[in-house]
């Protein structure tokens with residue numbers, strides 16, 4: 096936690112929609128004139144695609160069928176925690192990119208499935224913005240969650256998460272249904288042990304719930320649309336949240352619990368703007384005060 100160098104961390108499983116939520120935040124940052132250093136969580140995987148495949152084959156040959164991108168062995172939790180810590184202290188740190196496909200890789204003249212070199216973050220950023228798998232991880236060795244000022248979980252119900260992952264991996268990353276299904280199965284223990292527990296540390300969770308039948312995600316052709324879904328937004332600490340304002344601004348929203356508001360799927364971006372813009376104002380005010388500029 097840092098008044099001078101705040102950190103926002105968006106965490107969610109593969110296909111949950113963290114990259115999509117990042118686009119909403121990019122709009123808020125542009126409107127509010129905030130310069131954020133954006134970190135893609137996949138850049139903290141330990142191995143590139145080739146080495147990951149080789150190690151997975153080796154693990155399988157010794158009976159380990161759950162070698163995955165979700166757990167501590169194949170990610171650099173120490174380096175990620177270190178980035179959050181050093182950014183909070185000094186506004187500095189190192190980042191890189193994981194190039195998922197040819198389109199992402201082309202500008203870097205590298206093959207897909209590789210990392211770019213580590214580079215210092217841009218100078219003079221207002222805040223760090225992380226989106227990825229592990230933004231609120233707490234293990235006996237590492238506590239990434241404690242460094243973030245605002246932790247947001249993006250968690251569609253699991254059938255929808257799988258439909259989104261299948262759609263994205265097939266259409267944008269060139270994988271077959273069978274390959275994505277194998278990955279989902281292989282990751283399940285790490286999903287339960289390292290992805291899910293994070294949503295008890297997050298300050299706000301966004302859970303998209305489809306209103307159409309998604310009982311077999313593996314044969315689903317399309318992602319349920321905004322009109323076909325609702326979003327459950329749960330605040331860990333509802334004190335200070337102006338629910339009356341949110342209810343009046345978001346048409347057809349309602350409270351399902353004292354700390355939970357439900358909004359139509361198409362209003363998710365609006366809800367994020369209304370909820371997080373004041374957070375960002377407060378972060379910027381605290382930052383200016385801490386730097387002696389107010």
Ligand SMILES: Nc1ncnc2c1ncn2[C@@H]1O[C@H](COP(=O)(O)OP(=O)(O)OP(=O)(O)O)[C@@H](O)[C@H]1O
Pocket residue numbers: 107108109110111112113114115116227228259260262263303318319320321363
């Ligand atoms: N609110 C939404 N409504 C409809 N489709 C969505 C929504 N959020 C995400 N999707 C779709 O789900 C797929 C996965 O989303 P996205 O790429 O944002 O996931 P991600 O969490 O960033 O995954 P990864 O971490 O693996 O990159 C995309 O095809 C995206 O368009």
Ligand SMILES: O=C(CO)[C@H](O)[C@H](O)COP(=O)(O)O
Pocket residue numbers: 108109110137140144164193195208228268
């Ligand atoms: O978990 C993921 C994203 O959050 C991806 O599956 C991971 O980044 C690896 O991608 P690939 O297997 O296509 O190299």
